[in-house]
Amino acid sequence: MTVTKALGFRSAGIAAGIKDNDALDLALVVNDGPQYVAAGRFTSNRVQAAPVMWSRQVLAAAKVRAVVLNSGGANACTGPEGFADTHRTAESVAANLSCSAAEVAVCSTGLIGERLPIEALLNAIPEAVSMLGTDDDRAAAQAIMTTDSVPKHTSRTTSGWTIGGMAKGAGMLAPGLATMLVVITTDALIDSAIAEEALGHACRHTFDRLDSDGSMSTNDTVLLLASGAAGIEVDVETFTSELTAVCHDLGMQMLADAEGSTKDIAITVTGAASEDDAVEVARCVARDNLVKTALYGSDPNWGRIVAAIGTSQAKFEPDRIDVTINGVQICRNTAAAANRSLVDLTSRAVDITIELNAGDDCATVWTNDLSHAYVEENSAYSS
Amino acid sequence: MTVTKALGFRSAGIAAGIKDNDALDLALVVNDGPQYVAAGRFTSNRVQAAPVMWSRQVLAAAKVRAVVLNSGGANACTGPEGFADTHRTAESVAANLSCSAAEVAVCSTGLIGERLPIEALLNAIPEAVSMLGTDDDRAAAQAIMTTDSVPKHTSRTTSGWTIGGMAKGAGMLAPGLATMLVVITTDALIDSAIAEEALGHACRHTFDRLDSDGSMSTNDTVLLLASGAAGIEVDVETFTSELTAVCHDLGMQMLADAEGSTKDIAITVTGAASEDDAVEVARCVARDNLVKTALYGSDPNWGRIVAAIGTSQAKFEPDRIDVTINGVQICRNTAAAANRSLVDLTSRAVDITIELNAGDDCATVWTNDLSHAYVEENSAYSS
Numbered sequence: 021m022t023v024t025k026a027l028g029f030r031s032a033g034i035a036a037g038i039k040d041n042d043a044l045d046l047a048l049v050v051n052d053g054p055q056y057v058a059a060g061r062f063t064s065n066r067v068q069a070a071p072v073m074w075s076r077q078v079l080a081a082a083k084v085r086a087v088v089l090n091s092g093g094a095n096a097c098t099g100p101e102g103f104a105d106t107h108r109t110a111e112s113v114a115a116n117l118s119c120s121a122a123e124v125a126v127c128s129t130g131l132i133g134e135r136l137p138i139e140a141l142l143n144a145i146p147e148a149v150s151m152l153g154t155d156d157d158r159a160a161a162q163a164i165m166t167t168d169s170v171p172k173h174t175s176r177t178t179s180g181w182t183i184g185g186m187a188k189g190a191g192m193l194a195p196g197l198a199t200m201l202v203v204i205t206t207d208a209l210i211d212s213a214i215a216e217e218a219l220g221h222a223c224r225h226t227f228d229r230l231d232s233d234g235s236m237s238t239n240d241t242v243l244l245l246a247s248g249a250a251g252i253e254v255d256v257e258t259f260t261s262e263l264t265a266v267c268h269d270l271g272m273q274m275l276a277d278a279e280g281s282t283k284d285i286a287i288t289v290t291g292a293a294s295e296d297d298a299v300e301v302a303r304c305v306a307r308d309n310l311v312k313t314a315l316y317g318s319d320p321n322w323g324r325i326v327a328a329i330g331t332s333q334a335k336f337e338p339d340r341i342d343v344t345i346n347g348v349q350i351c352r353n354t355a356a357a358a359n360r361s362l363v364d365l366t367s368r369a370v371d372i373t374i375e376l377n378a379g380d381d382c383a384t385v386w387t388n389d390l391s392h393a394y395v396e397e398n399s400a401y402s403s
Numbered sequence: 404m405t406v407t408k409a410l411g412f413r414s415a416g417i418a419a420g421i422k423d424n425d426a427l428d429l430a431l432v433v434n435d436g437p438q439y440v441a442a443g444r445f446t447s448n449r450v451q452a453a454p455v456m457w458s459r460q461v462l463a464a465a466k467v468r469a470v471v472l473n474s475g476g477a478n479a480c481t482g483p484e485g486f487a488d489t490h491r492t493a494e495s496v497a498a499n500l501s502c503s504a505a506e507v508a509v510c511s512t513g514l515i516g517e518r519l520p521i522e523a524l525l526n527a528i529p530e531a532v533s534m535l536g537t538d539d540d541r542a543a544a545q546a547i548m549t550t551d552s553v554p555k556h557t558s559r560t561t562s563g564w565t566i567g568g569m570a571k572g573a574g575m576l577a578p579g580l581a582t583m584l585v586v587i588t589t590d591a592l593i594d595s596a597i598a599e600e601a602l603g604h605a606c607r608h609t610f611d612r613l614d615s616d617g618s619m620s621t622n623d624t625v626l627l628l629a630s631g632a633a634g635i636e637v638d639v640e641t642f643t644s645e646l647t648a649v650c651h652d653l654g655m656q657m658l659a660d661a662e663g664s665t666k667d668i669a670i671t672v673t674g675a676a677s678e679d680d681a682v683e684v685a686r687c688v689a690r691d692n693l694v695k696t697a698l699y700g701s702d703p704n705w706g707r708i709v710a711a712i713g714t715s716q717a718k719f720e721p722d723r724i725d726v727t728i729n730g731v732q733i734c735r736n737t738a739a740a741a742n743r744s745l746v747d748l749t750s751r752a753v754d755i756t757i758e759l760n761a762g763d764d765c766a767t768v769w770t771n772d773l774s775h776a777y778v779e780e781n782s783a784y785s786s
Contacts, residue, residue, distance in 0.1 A: 067713030067721045067737065097709055099722075099738040132706025133739050235693045235707070236714050309692070309773070310618045310781055317782030323515025324618070326480055330450030331619050338450045339482070354450065355482040356516050390692070392778050398693055399700030 022161060022173030024154040025184040026207040028052050028247025032151035033159030036144030038092035038130075038137055044163035046141065047089040048148045049203050050117065055248035058084035059215040060125070061223045063240035069096030070103040071126040072239060074110065078125045082212040084245055085123040087203055088113045088148075089164050090141060091188070093130040096238040105138045112142050116149040127201045127241045129166055129188060161186040164201050167397065172273040176262055181208040181250040183266045189274040200227065200274060202242040204266060207250035210259055218260040219244045226267040229299065229385045232278040233394070234307040242267075275386050276368075280393030283315050285370040286384055293379035297334035301374060302385035304332045312390035315370060320363035322351040325372065335378050342375040405544060405556030407537040408567040409590040411435050411630025415534035416542030419527030421475035421513075421520055427546035429524065430472040431531045432586050433500065438631035441467035442598040443508070444606045446623035452479030453489040454509040455622060461493075461508045465595040467628055468506040470586055471496045471531075472547050473524060474571070476513040479621040488521045495525050499532040510584045510624045512549055512571060544569035547584050550780065555656040559645055564591040564633040566649045572657040583610065583657060585625040587649060590633035593642055601643040602627045609650040612682065612768045615661040616777070617690040625650075658769050659751075663776030666698050668753040669767055676762035680717035684757060685768035687715045695773035698753060703746035705734040708755065718761050725758040 023031050029051055036046035051058075060079035062072050078084060088109055095102045110124040117124075128136070161171035165188050175184030189200025210218075223242055244263070275284050287305050292298035305311055308328035314321035322343045329341060343351035348363045350356070388394075406414050412434055419429035434441075443462035445455050461467060471492055478485045493507040500507075511519070534542075544554035550573045558567030572583030593601075606625060627646070658667050670688050675681035688694055691711035697704035705726045712724060726734035731746045733739070771777075 065710060065713040066715075067709050067724070094706075097706060097734070097737050097739070099736065102738075132710060133734070233692050235691055236710065238706075238710050238713065308618055309616050309777075313778050313781035316778065319782070323477075323480055323621075326450050327448060327515060327619065327621050330448040330621065332449075341450070351480070351516070353482065354480050355485075356480070390778060392775050394692075395696050395699065395773060395775050395778055398696035399702070 022157050022175055022184045022186050023049050023203055023205045024157040025175040026182040026205045026247065028207050028249030029205045030152040030154055031157040031160040032148045032153065033163035034144060034148050034151055037140040038090055044159060045090055045092045046144055046148055047160040047163035048086060048152060049160060049205065050086045050152055051084065051245045051247050053247055055246060056083045056085055056123065057210060057212050057215050057246040058082055059212065059219040059244045061219060061242040063237055065236045065238050067097065067238050069094050069128060069239040070098060070106040071095055071128045072241060073103060074106045075125040075127065075241060078122060081122065083123055084125050084243065085119040086113055086117055087125045087127065087243055089127040089201060091129050091164050091166050093128060093134060093136045094132045094239050095128040095136050096132040098135050102135060105136050108138065109141060112145045116145055125243055129164060129201055129239055132238060164188040167279055169277055172270055174266055174269040176266055178262060179252065181252045181254060182206065183262050185266050185270055187270040187274060200240060202270060204244045206246045207248065208246060208254040208259060209248040209250065209252055210246050210254055214256045214259055215244055215246055217256055218263045221260050222264040222267040225264055226271045229383065230271045230275060231303055231306045231385055232275065232388045275388065278388040279397045280391045281388035282368065282391050283370050283389040284368055285315060285372065285387045285389065287372045287374065287387065288382060288384040289374045289376060290382040291376045291378055292381040293335040295381045295383050298381050298383035299385060301329055301332045301334045301376065302383060304328045306385045306387035309390055316389035316391045318365035320345045320350055320360045320365060326351060326354060329374065334376065336376040340377040344373040346371055405540050405558055405567045405569045406432050406586055406588045407540040408558040409565040409588045409630065411590050411632030412588045413535040413537055414540040414543040415531045415536065416546035417527060417531050417534055420523040421473055427542060428473055428475045429527050429531055430543040430546035431469060431535060432543060432588065433469045433535055434467065434628045434630050436630055438629060439466045439468055439506065440593060440595050440598050440629040441465055442595065442602040442627045444602060444625040446620055448619045448621050450480065450621050452477050452511060452622040453481060453485040454478055454511045455624060456486060457489045457493065458508040458510065458624060461505060464505065466506055467508050467626065468502040469496055469500055470508045470510065470626055472510040472584060474512050474547050474549050476511060476517060476519045477515045477622050478511040478519050479515040481518050485518060488519050491521065492524060495528045499529055508626055512547060512584055512622055515621060547571040549573065550662055552660055555653055557649055557652040559649055561645060562635065564635045564637060565589060566645055568649050568653055570653040570657060573660050573662050583623060585653060587627045589629045590631065591629060591637040591642060592631040592633065592635055593629050593637055597639045597642055598627055598629055600639055601646045604643050605647040605650040608647055609654045612766065613654045613658060614686055614689045614768055615658065615771045658771065661771040662780045663774045664771035665751065665774050666753050666772040667751055668698060668755065668770045668772065670755045670770065671765060671767040672757045672759060673765040674759045674761055675764040676718040678764045678766050681764050681766035682768060684712055684715045684717045684759065685766060687711045689768045689770035692773055698748065699772035699774045701748035703728045703733055703743045703748060709734060709737060712757065717759065719759040723760040727756040729754055
């Protein structure tokens with residue numbers, strides 16, 4: 021169990037006919053209380069899907085009774101009509117649950133620029149509500165998949181309270197705030213201030229540092245719902261720590277399932293003058309196509325890494341960069357050190373550590389390689 | 404004839420044994436005067452190759468007698484020893500030409516992070532000097548090729564004076580200032596102020612807007628040498644116009660030869676609040692891997708284009724974007740307009756026009772698609 025492992029939540033995942041192939045495509049997560057605390061993070065892309073615009077308004081009140089999610093269409097760049105579709109979806113869910121539409125968040129994912137088959141979606145909502153339960157919440161995780169090859173979910177239980185979550189995301193993984201659709205539920209007794217602070221911290225250190233392909237979605241949404249049903253008060257430090265672990269787990273699942281990838285690459289920048297500098301340098305390297313293709317070819321090409329670092333504005337001396345790949349310091353003071361043949365790049369996990377020798381801060385950004393399969397999937401799949 | 408079509412120049416291209424395969428790898432371009440006016444532009448990458456550091460110093464005096472260029476090694480990230488190699492190269496050329504090393508610019512291209520076979524290079528310089536002539540300057544253009552499939556050169560003659568140029572560049576084509584090695588010669592009678600102003604304008608509107616793969620080289624250099632041998636004074640407007648045409652021609656040759664590319668894509672942003680805004684938006688689209696893979700698949704996926712635009716900081720209203728691909732307005736007011744099946748993407752040339760409806764400025768950035776062959780070439784070739 022994932023989103024329903026925490027007490028106070030029910031979920032459903034059904035086939036509403038939004039996708040062509042009878043696949044699950046509509047998910048519902050309902051908070052039965054007693055509390056309805058919520059926090060959310062959304063894409064920082066300035067072009068935002070209708071459900072993002074809607075859910076931002078819902079989250080402003082920090083109270084969410086239900087989240088309805090669909091795959092098979094992003095409802096992005098669909099004009100006022102697309103926003104009306106989202107509005108009608110929330111109203112229909114609210115009517116079926118006897119709550120207010122202003123308490124219903126909406127998430128969509130799929131092709132940008134096309135209207136949803138809204139009648140099919142609305143017609144399926146009563147069925148989704150009738151299917152709500154705590155037994156099979158993997159159906160909900162499956163219903164939000166697009167190019168994902170596996171559903172993504174996790175949970176942690178500590179001292180009598182639980183956090184669980186589900187996620188979808190396999191492409192367009194470059195964050196402004198979030199990178200994907202994620203719903204996290206908890207039965208901890210927390211207020212909205214704790215929810216807000218914890219989610220901000222967790223996103224900043226996990227989803228915001230996942231940059232698979234440099235492309236930013238119009239639909240990214242991360243929602244945290246807290247029912248308080250466990251009746252256990254949790255302080256902000258403890259809750260933040262557990263929530264960050266859940267988000268990290270979901271983020272690594274997305275990394276491992278990224279479109280066409282053959283490598284999971286952790287780029288850690290140390291010795292930075294600030295954490296922001298460390299993130300900037302790591303992201304420059306993560307987004308460089310020549311670095312990504314080299315790693316696909318299992319080539320420890322530190323020259324391309326250093327060239328990518330040189331495009332950043334972070335504080336460092338250009339002749340003081342060290343690069344270590346999978347434990348072998350292959351570059352010292354921006355010149356060749358250990359022989360590149362010593363670097364073993366046969367496994368999926370790749371660790372790149374960049375020492376800037378400019379301070380004491382550090383950060384890690386996770387990315388993937390750029391493979392034939394990525395090109396194949398994204399030249400053939402209209403998403 | 405290219406760099407020697409203008410009066411007052413000789414060139415040579417020989418095999419010095421820097422490359423393994425007996426290919427031409429050392430080029431020399433000499434200005435015989437009577438003037439030795441020069442201007443240069445270099446990569447804005449903060450990690451700069453030894454020859455870039457050297458040539459910046461040479462160009463500070465705006466006087467260049469000769470340029471020596473090698474392929475087969477970038478001499479980047481090679482520490483003080485690499486800088487000494489460049490220095491010795493310039494001194495050797497100067498000794499053979501009876502000029503000062505401070506008048507000899509050096510350019511290198513190839514793998515980052517490895518020392519040049521400097522003895523082989525130095526031993527070959529007398530031969531290069533002995534081969535100097537005006538008959539076969541294509542050998543010089545060939546000697547600077549790396550992954551280029553064809554040598555790149557052009558020339559224009561107007562009213563008794565000439566500009567000619569040669570270039571290499573097929574990967575790491577994303578400019579800070581330049582994107583490649585380029586040597587341009589002219590016999591026009593111009594002073595260094597005209598050379599400087601004209602080269603700045605020309606680079607800004609051509610090489611700076613060529614962004615094949617988003618990766619920025621450590622070695623980019625563009626040099627303009629003026630001999631004054633035609634004895635014809637040329638005003639700054641006329642010279643700038645002709646020089647820009649030469650740079651545009653060379654830039655389009657690099658675009659057409661970009662590694663693994665199947666499309667030459669011109670992204671024109673109109674209705675921008677400023678020219679900088681137009682360039683920023685065009686570059687965001689040019690660098691987006693999902694846009695590039697879609698175009699490789701001949702998919703007019705305007706949703707990915709709009710999502711990329713949304714990551715820019717330019718001034719625009721997110722619901723006022725229009726996108727036209729090859730003459731078909733496929734998106735109006737950030738929503739679907741003409742049917743995507745109307746867009747013909749079968750030819751190599753692709754025109755994308757983005758109207759921001761935010762002002763009167765415009766700019767074009769040129770890029771390529773992201774193909775299987777790009778991945779193949781850059782995962783197999785250590786450059």
